[in-house]
Amino acid sequence: MKSVKILGAGPAGLAAAINLSQNGYNVDIFERNLDVGNNINGNLQGLENWSGDQDVIEEFKKMNIKTNFHCEPFNNLRITNSKENWDFSCERPAFYVLKRGTDNNSLDQGLKKQALDNGVNIRFGETAPISDVDIVATGGDPKFKFAVGKGISFETEHKNVAVGLVNNYHAFKGYSYLLVSNGFGCIATVLFEGFQDLNKYFKRTLDEFQSNFDLDEKYPHKFSGYGSFSNQIMKREDQILIGEIAGFQDLLWGFGIRNAVKSGFIASKSILDGKECKDYYKIAENYFKPKLNSSIVNRFIWEKFASNNYSIILNRIYNSNDPLKYLNSFHNFNFLQKLIYPFALFYMKYRYPNLKL
Ligand SMILES: Cc1cc2nc3c(=O)[nH]c(=O)nc-3n(C[C@H](O)[C@H](O)[C@H](O)COP(=O)(O)OP(=O)(O)OC[C@H]3O[C@@H](n4cnc5c(N)ncnc54)[C@H](O)[C@@H]3O)c2cc1C
Numbered sequence: 431m432k433s434v435k436i437l438g439a440g441p442a443g444l445a446a447a448i449n450l451s452q453n454g455y456n457v458d459i460f461e462r463n464l465d466v467g468n469n470i471n472g473n474l475q476g477l478e479n480w481s482g483d484q485d486v487i488e489e490f491k492k493m494n495i496k497t498n499f500h501c502e503p504f505n506n507l508r509i510t511n512s513k514e515n516w517d518f519s520c521e522r523p524a525f526y527v528l529k530r531g532t533d534n535n536s537l538d539q540g541l542k543k544q545a546l547d548n549g550v551n552i553r554f555g556e557t558a559p560i561s562d563v564d565i566v567a568t569g570g571d572p573k574f575k576f577a578v579g580k581g582i583s584f585e586t587e588h589k590n591v592a593v594g595l596v597n598n599y600h601a602f603k604g605y606s607y608l609l610v611s612n613g614f615g616c617i618a619t620v621l622f623e624g625f626q627d628l629n630k631y632f633k634r635t636l637d638e639f640q641s642n643f644d645l646d647e648k649y650p651h652k653f654s655g656y657g658s659f660s661n662q663i664m665k666r667e668d669q670i671l672i673g674e675i676a677g678f679q680d681l682l683w684g685f686g687i688r689n690a691v692k693s694g695f696i697a698s699k700s701i702l703d704g705k706e707c708k709d710y711y712k713i714a715e716n717y718f719k720p721k722l723n724s725s726i727v728n729r730f731i732w733e734k735f736a737s738n739n740y741s742i743i744l745n746r747i748y749n750s751n752d753p754l755k756y757l758n759s760f761h762n763f764n765f766l767q768k769l770i771y772p773f774a775l776f777y778m779k780y781r782y783p784n785l786k787l
Pocket residue numbers: 437438439440441442443460461462463466467468469470474475476477478556557558567568569570579580653654655656657672673674675679684685686687688690
């Protein structure tokens with residue numbers, strides 16, 4: 431039997447493992463923590479449903495990923511800058527709310543179960559030298575950090591709600607959000623600059639949401655983390671890099687789960703098809719490069735047209751016939767983005783000197 435070794439049991443590594451093991455491969459995953467989801471424990475995350483051509487859950491099914499985890503569709507979302515509100519009500523889910531971490535119904539635990547059911551051997555509390563594995567799926571690289579986030583998650587009796595808060599008082603150049611799904615809530619702030627002030631912005635965010643929503647948070651606990659990005663896809667000659675360690679992230683808002691799972695699937699398929707590492711990188715480049723380049727342009731636009739607390743951009747999205755379709759066109763390197771790209775790249779290289787762009 432052919433065997434594959436994977437480093438890291440996040441969504442990317444587990445998606446690759448599930449597909450390889452289903453097709454007769456003997457898969458070992460080295461996970462340095464004692465369980466999956468330990469490093470991102472207990473927060474709610476959004477699985478965005480606008481960057482691809484089909485519903486993300488349908489896409490997961492086609493990639494042999496079952497939804498055996500909490501996955502609540504949200505068609506409605508309020509974006510506010512504290513002065514104006516934009517109430518989006520979409521015909522199809524704008525995103526699905528997932529739990530991350532070690533709770534039974536989290537994405538991480540669901541993927542772990544699917545992998546274990548297929549016979550994957552997850553070696554918890556172990557690591558391995560990169561040169562000894564076939565696939566590297568170790569998540570963000572601090573050298574290429576572009577955003578930091580901090581939040582609390584809690585239990586609540588408040589009804590389901592999703593609110594994005596965008597203004598420079600609550601999250602300079604970033605955003606904050608409140609999500610409540612099925613009795614579980616989370617409030618977080620994400621910053622793209624001035625990381626040292628994260629506590630200050632998070633405190634303001636917390637005050638804002640607590641004074642506007644009767645959340646009565648029970649069992650609150652803190653989480654934090656960072657996102658890393660590169661549009662020069664990270665490569666090694668003899669190893670396949672997938673997920674965030676390869677640079678597959680979204681520089682605009684930091685939605686990385688969809689890319690992580692997709693890259694795990696592409697990696698498994700190229701191994702199953704008997705392709706070499708360099709062929710995987712070609713396929714990955716064709717798929718991801720337009721999305722990564724788009725997100726450089728999107729962040730440039732977001733920061734440059736931030737006047738009136740993003741109301742120009744938000745009005746544009748809100749007044750489009752179909753906001754999800756409109757957003758989709760900005761995630762696939764459209765004609766306008768290609769024109770703006772050289773200026774955006776020039777600006778972003780100066781703005782984020784640590785990133786490999
Ligand atoms: C606060 C926060 C909020 C976020 N919100 C969203 C959101 O709402 N929507 C969204 O789409 N994305 C969100 N993201 C991004 C998303 O979590 C990541 O993009 C995604 O988890 C990346 O998946 P991955 O498999 O590449 O890496 P990870 O999920 O980071 O998994 C990597 C795994 O590898 C293990 N590992 C690392 N190094 C080693 C080693 N040397 N040996 C063995 N094991 C190792 C780690 O312990 C970990 O389990 C958020 C991120 C943060 C920090």
